[in-house]
Amino acid sequence: MSETIAKKTIFSGIQPTGTFTLGNYIGAIRNWGPLQDEYNCIYSIVDMHAITVRQEPAKLRQNTLEAYALLLACGIDPKRSTAFIQSHNPNHAELSWILSCSTQFGELSRMTQFKVKSEKHSDDVNAGLFTYPVLMAADILAYNADLVPIGADQKQHLELARNIAGRFNQKYGEFFTLPEPYIPKTGARVMSLQDPTKKMSKSDENPNACIFILDDKDTIIRKFKRAVTDSEAEVCYREGKDGINNLMSIYSAVTGKSFDEITAEFAGKGYGDFKIAVGEAVADHLEPVRTGFAKLIEDKAYLKECYTAGAEAAFKMTRKTLSKVYRKVGFVDAR
Numbered sequence: 001m002s003e004t005i006a007k008k009t010i011f012s013g014i015q016p017t018g019t020f021t022l023g024n025y026i027g028a029i030r031n032w033g034p035l036q037d038e039y040n041c042i043y044s045i046v047d048m049h050a051i052t053v054r055q056e057p058a059k060l061r062q063n064t065l066e067a068y069a070l071l072l073a074c075g076i077d078p079k080r081s082t083a084f085i086q087s088h089n090p091n092h093a094e095l096s097w098i099l100s101c102s103t104q105f106g107e108l109s110r111m112t113q114f115k116v117k118s119e120k121h122s123d124d125v126n127a128g129l130f131t132y133p134v135l136m137a138a139d140i141l142a143y144n145a146d147l148v149p150i151g152a153d154q155k156q157h158l159e160l161a162r163n164i165a166g167r168f169n170q171k172y173g174e175f176f177t178l179p180e181p182y183i184p185k186t187g188a189r190v191m192s193l194q195d196p197t198k199k200m201s202k203s204d205e206n207p208n209a210c211i212f213i214l215d216d217k218d219t220i221i222r223k224f225k226r227a228v229t230d231s232e233a234e235v236c237y238r239e240g241k242d243g244i245n246n247l248m249s250i251y252s253a254v255t256g257k258s259f260d261e262i263t264a265e266f267a268g269k270g271y272g273d274f275k276i277a278v279g280e281a282v283a284d285h286l287e288p289v290r291t292g293f294a295k296l297i298e299d300k301a302y303l304k305e306c307y308t309a310g311a312e313a314a315f316k317m318t319r320k321t322l323s324k325v326y327r328k329v330g331f332v333d334a335r
């Protein structure tokens, strides 16, 4: 008798706040595609998270469509994965309310991202920014995801999601799966090219600090040429060499070479050669994403077909979870 083993479930999301960065790509998205056959994968453009900071509505709409096209261009196949836009599945927001009643004020106050963003947007420290991690927990728990592929900066939010799930289970009986983070060994934290002690971020004011995955080859090489390094001349991974360590991690992530191989490759050569090599490797690696995106963004009807089907599938998967949660907390059946 043949036995079918149920595939494990993966959930991850990305905010549509502009073109994805090399950090988003290496730390998260590029790891999503290869998981599609082995797992039941669900990927979302999380537009509801994006409005926790002020957005221009027309721009958000355009960014969301572009982010969806980019998701597909990065190798997410809407036939093999569920790929959808978060606001198209209202079950996330509904579950978020229930989970917020199992989340403590104190734990939300300790979230690094909340502290950083409330300082940065001090004129708009809204409740959504504060409860953002609860919605993120709902995204994950609605699907009872086993694994969540993310960069290192989202680890704290994932730990909170586990705590919320655990608390709910304690109150109402075992129900939610405790999700595990899936963080890549190399590239989990891609740093700014201008200040390698800070993470690469699309909101950096210095345009040379961040590589966008749709930047053309010349721009990518130019930004790498200007990357801040140190006053030594040896390409090797060592504490204190933040700039070079970052470039080595990026080069390793796109070429698959180990740090020892990279050190050997550039022995006796200066940082100048190394920076150009990193720029070229990154640009070549991203070329298929750029061409794929250019085609996809022209085909709005196809994109719509994909995200509508994705939302339908996502809704179906989560409605059952939500009904069970409603029963567990003691709500009267609607029908």
Ligand code: TYM
Residues within 6 Å of the ligand: 011, 012, 013, 014, 015, 016, 023, 024, 025, 026, 027, 028, 029, 046, 049, 135, 136, 139, 140, 148, 149, 150, 151, 152, 153, 154, 157, 187, 188, 189, 190, 191, 199, 200, 201
């Ligand atoms: P977001 O949109 O800021 O980033 C998307 C993914 O990219 C990773 N990332 C990085 N990785 C390495 N180096 C960097 N410099 C870098 N910058 C960003 C992030 O870790 C993330 O994995 N809250 C999430 C979105 C979200 C989500 C979810 C993720 C909402 N719901 C549920 C997983 C599961 C966020 O703002 O990611």
